[in-house]
Amino acid sequence: MYEWLGPAMFLGALVILGIGYPVAFSLGATAIVFGIIGVSLGIFDPIIIRAMPSRIFNVMSNYTLLAIPYFIFLGSMLEKSGLAEDLLDTMGVLFGPIRGGLAISVVVVGALLAATTGVVAATVVAMGLISLPIMLRYGYNKELACGVICAAGTLGQIIPPSVVLVVLGDQIGVSVGRLFLGSLIPGLLLAAALAFYCWIVALLKPEMAPALPLSARSMSGAALAKRVVQVMIPPLLLIVAVLGSIFFGIATATEAGAVGALGATLLALANRRLTWKNFIAVCDATMRATTMVLFILIGSTAFALVFRALSGDKFVFDLMANLPGGAWGFLIVSMLIVFFLGFFIDFFEICFIVIPLFVPVAKALGFDLVWFGVLLGANLQTSFLTPPFGFALFYLRGVAPPGITTGDIYRGVVPFIAIQLTIVVILIFFPQLALYLPAISFGR
Amino acid sequence: ACGQPPAVTNQPTTAPAQPTAAGGEQPTAAAPTAQAPAQGSSMPAVEWRMGTSWPISLDTIYGGATVLAERVAELSNGMFKITTFPAGELFPGLEVVQNVSQGTVESGHTALYYYVGLDPAWAFGTSLPFGLTAQQQNSWLYHGGGEAAINKLGQNFNVISFAAGNTGTQMGGWFRREINTVADLQGLKMRIPGLGAQVLKNLGVVTQTLPGGEIFQALSTGAIDAAEWVGPYDDEKLGLPDAAEFYYAPGWWEPGPSLHAVFNLDAWNKLPKEYQNFIRVAAWESNMNMLAKYDALNNDALERIVAKGKKLRVYSDEIMNAAQKASFELYAGYESAAFKEIFPSWNAFRQKIQRWHQTNELPFNVFVKNNPI
Amino acid sequence: MQALLRLSRIIDTFTEWVGRLAYILVPVVVGVGVWNVANRYVGRAIGRTLGSNFYIEAQWYIFSMIFLLGAAYALKHNEHVRVDVFYSNFSPKRKALVNLLGTLFFLLPFCGLLIYFGWPYVEQSWRIRENSPDPGGLPRYIIKTFLIVSPILLIIQGISEAIKYFAAFRGVLDPSQVVVEEKETKL
């Protein structure tokens, strides 16, 4: 009789979120509003809300989510200690002489930082601050420069390890280690595709991505080689420490995160970059970002409880399970929903609100959940880029020099969004790209 | 022990469970049934929720809840509906008793020994290391004062519970290396929850409770050396036969663990007498059905595991003796008033029924084993 | 109004200190995490039992305390992420209004709900002195208490926020000063 209440609640949430008050509490408020409606219509007994503290307790004691502060710590440490900045600087000098080289170096650095941390803000802000002015000075097209920085900055979400994959693994109910390994090849593929695009653009339209003039090559070959090795060591060590310990079964994702956090601290220390002030700033940033993520989760657990009490999940399940075209119909619709929601709401909201509705259907249709998770991860990554609401865009806008308009950034990311979607489509047709590594590591 | 429901996700991820969904197969003729009373307007429509500790993927154990719900619906001609929920959908799987006690839901399906943190005496409801087999556990519950003792304890928590499932003797877990002596246990890292973990810890094992979803990875990569789950059928589902070489028997920490349907006492007391009877009858059926089903499924699964070349082992007498001694030392140390009250009668019952089974059933089993035909 | 603003400043100082306590726990959770990995290998090498549920549970206890204690601090620093499709184009005064109404009608009721439904849950845990079901684990009633503490801290800071946004909306404070934009630490 009141089946429409579930979908109404979902739309209600979008409206309430649109007001602009923090998501965590807006979701909580949506739960209250629709809880009152549901109770007054006699659909459910308010006592069911007593499950709330239990559900939050479950978030607290969740071993997987424990990885979140570790990876954020790791990323902030690299950013605040300046190790990320060094890397970008050096790569710029190295690739600068090639046409489109600066753009390619942004992709390379993005991929390296991605493989160490998975924190979008750190990557985008660092690269925006350092490489955007350089690219503009040497005549790069504004839109291309902005687009490549945003796209490279979000690589961190699909190249493991990443907070996004941790949350996704938890939501889908697959081992985070498997999801990490599953997204490694697709992530590298995406990085390669981005670099390839920059190269093609430079080839076809040299004026968009010119080479650096000879006068800008400040370092000699030997000194440059030494510098490259030096700046590459910290991220490479961390990649080995974090991914290697997962791949070779030394540690779970959470443990690898803890070790990586310590590793980043030691590297900063070894490079004499760890001041007390930086250290406190890293702790502070880690606490803030962790709190932000976990509180969206708490808000959404309230939302999900009321949504369920209104049988909204059943409604969605029936709807999705009965789509025409069976598995394909579901796959296409779910991917489109995730993509379009990405324009308006942020990754974590999608992950916490929508994914739980898809998973039972995907299971029922017999999808490999690791593959489905990698697909979702690749798709969700675009949500960082899609206007009007994309974190990467905000960060860049926050640090961009005056000549850059929001429009430049929005237009600049469009081709990169197209590249990301192409990767999603490739993954749909070649699941092995996602399943090969987990299979050889875990033997199943 | 399933110990902890697998992959208790913070966010519900499973389909809304229809009472008919993933449940056990329809029990066959031998199951007890109750005659539905004369129908009429006197039968009120009642809708209850049942939160469980299980994901739907543990179909047999989750079936303990669905078989009960289906039978109650049938007996009441659809007037008394119980909707079952997998772990995490309403609340996490390890907080069933807390939530039933508070009335979040009217009923739950869980293993009572998850709640030893509330009172160690809850362990009697499920299983104690070196305690009772399934047959003996049922005997104790139904005719040895067990059910009354559990429900007296339950009064402190405002709940009443009935056995509604038993897995039979569980397996002793998967090991990456052979263990023969107590010395081999030192520093061994094992995934095992509950009182069994308590005992093994006293013998030098580092015990850990991992959710089901993480066990395969931890074991296959050597992050842990050993892990126990349930038995061949469920272990196979988790992929454990691909993660370790040695499969040990028996699961001496759970010789015959009961699962329970738990009800909020206020809700229970408000229920019409017939409905209470429907639940009791349905719980009996569920109890019998789960054990029978597990015994049937485990046979085939064990054969597949052996065909894979996995090595079956039996715990050495040295380890078993040390574990048995450590178990009873543990029981002597519990401060809980309820534990102290239940233990003597439980223990006396255990000794008596073991003597009886050793007199009669054991020689038969020994003969059959030694003289296969 | 001035008295209210004084109250707001006192609350802000209090929240700031609680926040510091929360972020000091960050290196602790890293340390415990590393310890849990290390002792597995060290313990095996020296053949002794080093790891225990004490440290395993301490790890998520501290993790929980970080975000439960940090929530009010994050609120003060405008760290909780918004959907700012429209919000970003609002005038500072309009933003102040959104925040004022959001605090009063979203934040405070939600925290009230958490406390109302959390109370019997936490009370039950204290009454039976709920323990960990695992050997060597930590008492549960202590960490469950934070389920109440966190929304209380949020309500306290919410009062301060409401005062500031009200003052900004009425023009007592400069709205563009109150509606801070801090984005730098997000993911």
Ligand code: NA
């Ligand atoms: Na990453």
Ligand code: NA
């Ligand atoms: Na977006």
